Amino acid sequence: MTAGRFHFFFFSILILWALPTDAQRNKAQLQKEKQQNIDKIKETEKILKETAQEKKSSLGELAALTQRISQQELLILSVQSEIELMDMDIAENNEILRALQTDLSRLKAEYGAMVFAAQKTSGGISKLMFLFSASTFDQLAMRLKYMEQYGNARKAQAAAIKKVQEQLAEQVLIVEGKKDEKTTLLNEELSEKNNLDGLKQKQNIIIRSLTKEEKRLKIDLEETKKAVAKLDKVINDIIREEMERAAREAREAAAAAAKNKNNRNSKTKEPVKVVEDVVALSNSFEENKNKFPWPTSGFISQKFGRQNHPVLKGVIIDNHGINIQASQGEKVKSIFGGEVRAVAFIPTLGTTVIIMHGEYFTVYSGLKDVIVKKGQKVITNQEVGKLLVNSEGVSELRFEIHRNGAALDPKTWLKD
Numbered sequence: 001m002t003a004g005r006f007h008f009f010f011f012s013i014l015i016l017w018a019l020p021t022d023a024q025r026n027k028a029q030l031q032k033e034k035q036q037n038i039d040k041i042k043e044t045e046k047i048l049k050e051t052a053q054e055k056k057s058s059l060g061e062l063a064a065l066t067q068r069i070s071q072q073e074l075l076i077l078s079v080q081s082e083i084e085l086m087d088m089d090i091a092e093n094n095e096i097l098r099a100l101q102t103d104l105s106r107l108k109a110e111y112g113a114m115v116f117a118a119q120k121t122s123g124g125i126s127k128l129m130f131l132f133s134a135s136t137f138d139q140l141a142m143r144l145k146y147m148e149q150y151g152n153a154r155k156a157q158a159a160a161i162k163k164v165q166e167q168l169a170e171q172v173l174i175v176e177g178k179k180d181e182k183t184t185l186l187n188e189e190l191s192e193k194n195n196l197d198g199l200k201q202k203q204n205i206i207i208r209s210l211t212k213e214e215k216r217l218k219i220d221l222e223e224t225k226k227a228v229a230k231l232d233k234v235i236n237d238i239i240r241e242e243m244e245r246a247a248r249e250a251r252e253a254a255a256a257a258a259k260n261k262n263n264r265n266s267k268t269k270e271p272v273k274v275v276e277d278v279v280a281l282s283n284s285f286e287e288n289k290n291k292f293p294w295p296t297s298g299f300i301s302q303k304f305g306r307q308n309h310p311v312l313k314g315v316i317i318d319n320h321g322i323n324i325q326a327s328q329g330e331k332v333k334s335i336f337g338g339e340v341r342a343v344a345f346i347p348t349l350g351t352t353v354i355i356m357h358g359e360y361f362t363v364y365s366g367l368k369d370v371i372v373k374k375g376q377k378v379i380t381n382q383e384v385g386k387l388l389v390n391s392e393g394v395s396e397l398r399f400e401i402h403r404n405g406a407a408l409d410p411k412t413w414l415k416d
Contacts, residue, residue, distance in 0.1 A: 027085050034078040037071055043327070044068045044299060050328050051393050057209040059217070060394030062310060063301035063325055065203050072196045079189045086182045093178060097171045210311045217312055227348035231398075232320065234344050235363055238354055239405050242341065246359075282358030285336055292335040292414050293381055295364060296397050298326030304409040320407040321363065321400030328389045332364050332397055333381045335414070340376045340384075349398065350388045365398035 044067050051061040210217065302323035309315035338357035345351050352365040355378060370385035372378060387395035401408045 027082065027089075030078055030081050030085065034075065034082070037075050037078060040299070041068065041071045041075065043297065044071060046327055047298065047325060050395075053393055056392075057206045057213075058392035058394060059210070059310060060301070060325060060390075060392050060396065062203070062206050062210065064299075065199065065206060066310075067299045067301070067325075069196065069199045069203060072192065072199055076189060076192050076196065079185055079192060083182060083185050083189065086178060086185060090175065090178045090182065093171065093175045097175060207311060214312065218315075221309070221312070221315070223348050227346050228320075231346050231349055231352060231363075231365060234342065234346070234352065235354065235361070235400070235402060236405065238342050239361060239402055242356060242361075243404065279358065281338070282360060285357045285360045288336065289413050290415060293333070294324070294414055295335050295362075295399050296324055296326045296330050296332045296387065298324045298330065298397075300411065301325035301396060304407075304411060321398055322410050324397045324399055326387055326395050326397065328387070328393070328395045330387050330395055331383050332367055332385050332387060333383050334364075334378045335362055335380065337377070337379045338362070340372050340374055340378060343370055343372065343374055351385065353384045355384075359403055361400075361402045363398070363400035363402065365400075366396055 044064060048061065048064040048068055051058060051064050300322050302317070302319055304319055304322050306316055306318045309317055334355055336355075336357050338355040340353060341356045341361070342354040343351065344354075346365065349365050351367040351370050352363060353367060353370060353372060355362050355364075364384060366387055367385035368388035372382075372384045378384065387397055389395050399410050401410045401413055
């Protein structure tokens with residue numbers, strides 16, 4: 001390889017190392033997701049520890065443990081993905097290492113050929129004799145220039161060999177470092193898998209314990225159903241009243257618009273404005289779908305819709321919202337600006353706050369220390385109260401979203 005070819009190869013390698021590769025970006029994204037999952041695990045561990053303080057097993061503890069297992073499985077997948085990327089990274093670095101080794105062999109072979117050719121050409125004659133044996137001055141100058149160029153070429157070749165040797169040594173260290181990093185990840189994967197096994201064993205123990213308490217669970221379930229039925233009535237009554245009010249105002253607005261054609265009375269414009277405000281707020285609410293902040297921290301312990309009871313076989317639960325299990329006494333906040341339309345206490349469920357956002361209503365149940373009142377205007381992320389702690393040491397928010405009497409899945413409205 002000539003000096004020019006070497007420089008092209010050398011700088012190509014430098015450019016490849018300098019550019020951010022897809023693998024590097026993927027690795028950064030994986031590490032970010034992994035850290036986010038670790039943060040969620042810490043939060044769930046805190047909730048799990050609080051529920052585990054009670055002497056008897058509870059559905060809250062089971063929910064927290066199930067969530068913890070799910071997070072552990074995601075963490076293991078993240079580590080496995082990192083190992084796969086590490087394998088690709090090591091393979092790429094080994095390719096560079098082999099390319100450098102091949103290039104070094106070629107450079108050395110070319111340098112040896114240059115030295116051999118120089119010795120063969122000189123035939124043992126000294127440089128001075130070679131120069132002064134020239135028949136003319138021009139021939140002397142040409143031989144002098146040739147010797148200078150040849151000497152520079154040999155020096156460049158020697159410098160090229162030195163640079164590749166340095167890069168080769170650095171690449172060997174990089175590959176060794178990658179292999180050490182992979183070993184660390186493999187040990188981490190093994191450790192996390194052992195943690196997962198331990199969590200699943202605890203889960204089985206709790207399920208067996210709760211299965212033995214089927215009678216108590218059924219009694220608790222019936223009490224909860226009765227409380228939820230009362231909550232549903234409160235929600236439906238509020239929504240019906242607001243729909244009737246909206247319909248009445250719409251009729252008034254239509255009458256005002258008709259009257260306005262014949263009589264320019266400013267008092268007739270108010271119903272029109274009210275209806276316009278409701279429509280504007282409803283549209284704004286819809287535009288924020290998938291973007292709303294969570295009303296509290298924690299995890300979804302019970303999803304929306306019909307689902308099997310976590311322990312009782314053959315028992316179906318129909319949830320009109322989602323349950324978010326959180327740390328004890330966690331703050332609860334409004335997900336959007338609106339007006340508080342009801343603050344009601346429901347036995348078993350605690351205090352419920354209903355906020356109207358145009359045609360939409362958000363419902364926050366399972367509260368204590370409520371700091372808002374009916375008719376009050378609230379803004380996004382404004383605190384409305386704190387979560388109560390039930391007899392099993394569990395703090396859980398029942399969160400619902402309704403529109404025109406229909407319950408919507410809140411998870412599809414909250415940001416990921």
